[in-house]
Amino acid sequence: MSRSDVLVDADWAEAHIGQPGVVIVEVDEDTSAYDKGHIPSAIKIDWKKDLQDPVRRDFVDKTGFENLLSERGIANDDTVLLYGGNNNWFAAYAYWYFRLYGHDKVLLLDGGRKKWELDSRELTRDVPERPRTSYTAKEQDASLRALRDEVVAAIGKRNLVDVRSPDEFTGRLLAPAHLPQEQAQRAGHIPTARNVPWSKAANEDGTFRSDDELKTLYADEAGLDLAGRDTIAYCRIGERSAHTWFVLHELLGLPNVKNYDGSWTEYGSLVGVPIELGEAR
Amino acid sequence: MTADGCGAPAGGVSVSTVAGSLGTQAVVEGRVTLQGEPVGTGYARLLGSGDEFVAEVPLGDDGGFRFFAAPGSWTLRVLAPGGLRAEQAVQADYGQVTKIEVAL
Numbered sequence: 001m002s003r004s005d006v007l008v009d010a011d012w013a014e015a016h017i018g019q020p021g022v023v024i025v026e027v028d029e030d031t032s033a034y035d036k037g038h039i040p041s042a043i044k045i046d047w048k049k050d051l052q053d054p055v056r057r058d059f060v061d062k063t064g065f066e067n068l069l070s071e072r073g074i075a076n077d078d079t080v081l082l083y084g085g086n087n088n089w090f091a092a093y094a095y096w097y098f099r100l101y102g103h104d105k106v107l108l109l110d111g112g113r114k115k116w117e118l119d120s121r122e123l124t125r126d127v128p129e130r131p132r133t134s135y136t137a138k139e140q141d142a143s144l145r146a147l148r149d150e151v152v153a154a155i156g157k158r159n160l161v162d163v164r165s166p167d168e169f170t171g172r173l174l175a176p177a178h179l180p181q182e183q184a185q186r187a188g189h190i191p192t193a194r195n196v197p198w199s200k201a202a203n204e205d206g207t208f209r210s211d212d213e214l215k216t217l218y219a220d221e222a223g224l225d226l227a228g229r230d231t232i233a234y235c236r237i238g239e240r241s242a243h244t245w246f247v248l249h250e251l252l253g254l255p256n257v258k259n260y261d262g263s264w265t266e267y268g269s270l271v272g273v274p275i276e277l278g279e280a281r
Numbered sequence: 282m283t284a285d286g287c288g289a290p291a292g293g294v295s296v297s298t299v300a301g302s303l304g305t306q307a308v309v310e311g312r313v314t315l316q317g318e319p320v321g322t323g324y325a326r327l328l329g330s331g332d333e334f335v336a337e338v339p340l341g342d343d344g345g346f347r348f349f350a351a352p353g354s355w356t357l358r359v360l361a362p363g364g365l366r367a368e369q370a371v372q373a374d375y376g377q378v379t380k381i382e383v384a385l
Binding site: 028030032048087089114117118120165166167173175176177178179180197199200205236240 | 286334350
């Protein structure tokens with residue numbers, strides 16, 4: 001697996017608009033941006049309505065994922081190109097999710113919606129119609145997802161990468177600074193975690209930094225033992241850490257990297273678990 | 282906004298979603314214009330010392346943006362198509378709404 005197998009640029013996307021076998025999908029939590037204009041031929045997936053179980057805090061199950069992709073006209077042998085706003089957070093989450101359910105032909109658009117907009121490329125309001133398919137998903141690949149007990153057991157034993165902003169990591173803020181600050185959970189971070197904000201992996205236009213820059217960031221600057229230890233990435237709800245999971249697992253090709261999608265909204269609400277405040281120790 | 286969301290809607294989250302008073306929030310908000318007209322496509326980024334990224338919101342149709350920062354000194358940077366950009370120093374404090382007009 002290398003960068004070119006998983007990441008494409010806007011020229012590639014433009015050349016594949018409307019091509020058979022390629023489905024372009026915009027993914028976001030707030031899909032109003034799609035409704036105002038999207039890449040021609042792109043369909044949309046709503047991170048919350050389509051990918052989250054409406055009752056339990058969990059994914060939609062295998063049958064639900066099969067129904068979603070069948071209804072959107074995505075076939076098992078289609079190449080799915082994902083992009084979105086928020087510097088591709090939710091598109092990276094969807095990428096991780098597609099891989100969890102065994103869809104291997106999936107790509108991420110470097111820079112996502114932001115670079116496309118800043119480059120003044122074409123956006124349309126036309127919504128494509130795709131004929132229904134009969135999609136078959138695989139069972140969830142547990143090697144990509146960390147659950148809470150595994151995270152607690154990993155304290156001091158594995159690399160824990162907290163990808164939130166420094167103020168969220170130290171406990172000054174409970175949410176990113178574009179959101180009102182909640183009071184429901186405890187602030188801080190998981191003991192022994194290192195803080196490598198997702199934003200350090202991205203350039204200003206939302207594209208990923210080079211492989212060499214990324215290796216320097218995680219191994220040299222953050223001091224993570226990437227070769228000797230398995231890694232778990234987390235944030236607040238698991239989408240920024242999906243961005244970092246994509247960097248570590250897909251771009252840098254590290255084998256044992258999991259995303260903890262329960263993240264701080266789960267961990268910071270657990271009774272009895274250790275929490276650290278302030279800088280990393 | 283509740284724990285089940287994390288994204289930044291265009292223009293930023295409305296202050297009307299804040300539970301209770303604004304006394305615990307340090308709001309930075311404003312509008313971006315070009316030759317007097319709102320810039321509806323672009324991004325506002327809040328940066329800390331050393332250009333450390335803090336948060337980003339896409340501009341609203343009216344060129345608006347809003348952040349809920351920690352108290353302190355920040356830099357606001359705006360990016361827009363055509364390579365347009367601007368930067369301003371910002372001060373945020375609890376219980377205050379700091380308003381900024383950015384002309385590209």
